[in-house]
Amino acid sequence: MIAVIGGGIVGTLIARELNKYVEDVWLFEAKTNFGMGVTKSNSAILHGGYDDPPGSLRAQLCYKGNQLYTQLQKDLKFDLKRVGSHVVAIEDEETKYIYSLLKKAEKNGVKEIRIIEKLELLEMEKNINPKAKRSLFCEIAGIFDPWIVAIQAAKSVRVNGGRTLIKKRLVEIEKKNGKFLLKFQDKSEYFADLVINAAGLYADEIAKMFGDEVPEIFPVKGEYFLLSKDYQYVNSVIFPVPTGISKGCLVLPTVDGGYLIGPNANRVVSKNDTATTKNGLNEIREKGMKLVPNLNFRRHLVKTFAGLRPETDKKDFYINVGKSGAIHVAGIRSPGLTAAPAIAEYVVEYLIQEKIGLNLYKRENYISKIERTPHLVHIEREKWNEIIQQNPDAGEMVCHCNKVTKKEIIDAINQGARTLDDIKFMTRASFGECQGGFCTAKILKILAEYTDRDPREITQNEDGTWIVNAKVRI
Ligand SMILES: Cc1cc2nc3c(=O)[nH]c(=O)nc-3n(C[C@H](O)[C@H](O)[C@H](O)COP(=O)(O)OP(=O)(O)OC[C@H]3O[C@@H](n4cnc5c(N)ncnc54)[C@H](O)[C@@H]3O)c2cc1C
Known part of the structure; x- marks a missing residue:
């Protein structure tokens, strides 16, 4: 074995x-x-x-x-989605750096990369800092x-x-x-x-x-903002010229249409410390706005989170x-x-x-x-209708932010999902703007019913992370 x-x-x-x-x-x-x-x-x-x-x-x-x-x-x-990535030179001295990156690319055998001048860059990315001079564009980068x-x-x-x-x-x-x-x-x-x-x-x-x-191995924390899909900020991954420690604080689309701003890089003591900090978030907000000045955190913020690099x-x-x-x-x-x-x-x-x-x-x-299981909202309407005829659960919307139906949640349960996080990460239900504010109770009910458990036994993720601790009517 x-x-x-x-x-x-x-x-x-x-x-x-x-x-x-x-x-x-x-x-x-x-x-x-x-x-x-x-x-x-x-x-x-x-x-x-x-x-x-x-x-x-x-x-x-x-x-x-x-x-x-x-x-x-x-x-x-x-x-x-191979949306491509730009390393953007805003200051004069940063141009030198992107040319040195181009040389590095050659040494690493990467051919799908070129320098893009200001006009073309602003055509590709209309919200980017207008002071940007040029960028190094890599067409095979993706999300x-x-x-x-x-x-x-x-x-x-x-x-x-x-x-x-x-x-x-x-x-x-x-x-x-x-x-x-x-x-x-x-x-x-x-x-x-x-x-x-x-x-x-x-x-x-x-x-x-x-x-x-x-x-x-020591943990190096990276903090992020997740912004909603209500406004199209960027089409591709926007990097600044990198710092010594990391690739720098970026602005990028997520695969389902939201936007990430981050990460910073701070060494922390605990391998469990994924808390976001006021200073860290201020730092990435400022750096993100240097790349895309019209980022509207007040209007489009969905959540903040942090990850730990095994450095x-x-x-x-x-x-x-x-x-x-x-x-x-x-x-x-x-x-x-x-x-x-x-x-x-x-x-x-x-x-x-x-x-x-x-x-x-x-x-x-x-x-x-x-x-x-395909995300039904992405398939043709006619085909979706046919599926609804055979299975009405395919027409019952549970997560309205990310348009996830009851059928998709039941399919995930049949694939082994047992916790709210399993459903979230397997189907994207509760991953949208309301972060589960409207659909958590419905998902809890479906999970309880289809896994034959009391709602009090359902957890967010690890043992002990229960959602309800008394008898409730859902
Ligand atoms: C802020 C940040 C940004 C990043 N951005 C990118 C990026 O854009 N692109 C990119 O390519 N990479 C990126 N990375 C790096 C990438 O996320 C990691 O390299 C990758 O996720 C590592 O995967 P892994 O499977 O090694 O680790 P993990 O996903 O941590 O998997 C290890 C697993 O081992 C399990 N485990 C631990 N101990 C035990 C045990 N005793 N018994 C059983 N199981 C155990 C854990 O529960 C865990 O699930 C980024 C990382 C961070 C933190």
Whole structure:
């Protein structure tokens, strides 16, 4: 049995890649669903791969990952919009920087990139700071929902005979008779022949359980504003000239039509500290308005949130076989989402087959295409009407902000959704302007009815995050 610890975008895609060769793949995730760690809270950009340090693992895997996403999208059926990205030079000295980025792009083998002069830039992006002089435009950059990739990749593992387990927090490892004995918080135990540690922020702590050394991981917080889709601010990803620590504070569309402003980059102590701060939000508001001066936070604010980068002193991915024989995939900071499919190939083709020397053969019966319930509002009206004729739940709107029907919520439950967050991230119900203010009670009721539970048992996400604690009429 091959075990993957951690069901973020990296772990799920590694499990999927392994499953192309081996049926007996087990994916263990501590949380209540896949993609709910670092994979959930970030800029969600498919980066172009032009700005990673040439020669680094990041550079090697980012551009390749970007290319692999074209097929991955067809196989796993998630929304991906290649809207392109601009690095905008506003001050004179910033022009020098974007020319140096162009040289870096050449070294990284990225061809789909060019300098755009002011007039063309203002035609493409009418709300951008009119003082902008030019930009570096990368046409292969895109936006997507990374947690959907993780959820769909986990599904593909199940479809192909592998096992995916949630609420499985690894707490101890023993080596017994040449195998790894994995011990989980819920007291369950499993033997594995090979283990891949893809535990995100906690990959260094898991490596220690194996007695292996990987660079220490420290959390670097990035805060964001999410603005509503009521006004079209930008069409593509707008970067400033980057700072030393990060790609800078950006303005970008989300795949479902909203806008993100952020992130900043501040090192924090706790790997759980995802609170937003007044100073942090002021900082990103100011920086965002330097790029797009007419951002209206008062009118269009939906919510604020923060994510934590799993950073190391080396600022590069650490992907290697430890002395124990386990594989550690650590320090997967940005552009980890983009690089993830290439990381998966690197682990399976290079580390497992070449470095460890395990001979693997592609399975003939492997199913690469995985179904996904379409978001009904995106299909043709006539087809939607036909579906309503067969199933009236397809005509009952539950989330009015994001136009999610009862049928889509029931489909998600049939796919394993059990918490409000599962429904939110699988269907986008309660993800819109009202943030669940109007639909949470309805979703709670559907969840209770279709999973045969009392509403008091339904949680937002982890155990203990109940919504109601007394008998209620919904
Ligand atoms: C602010 C910010 C912006 C970013 N923007 C971008 C971007 O635009 N584009 C891009 O390409 N990248 C971006 N990134 C980077 C990207 O988000 C990460 O590289 C990526 O999400 C890492 O995925 P992962 O699977 O390694 O980690 P995670 O998603 O954290 O997955 C690890 C999983 O392991 C589980 N786990 C931990 N401990 C245990 C245990 N003991 N037992 C079992 N399971 C365990 C966790 O619950 C978690 O689900 C950004 C990151 C941040 C924070």
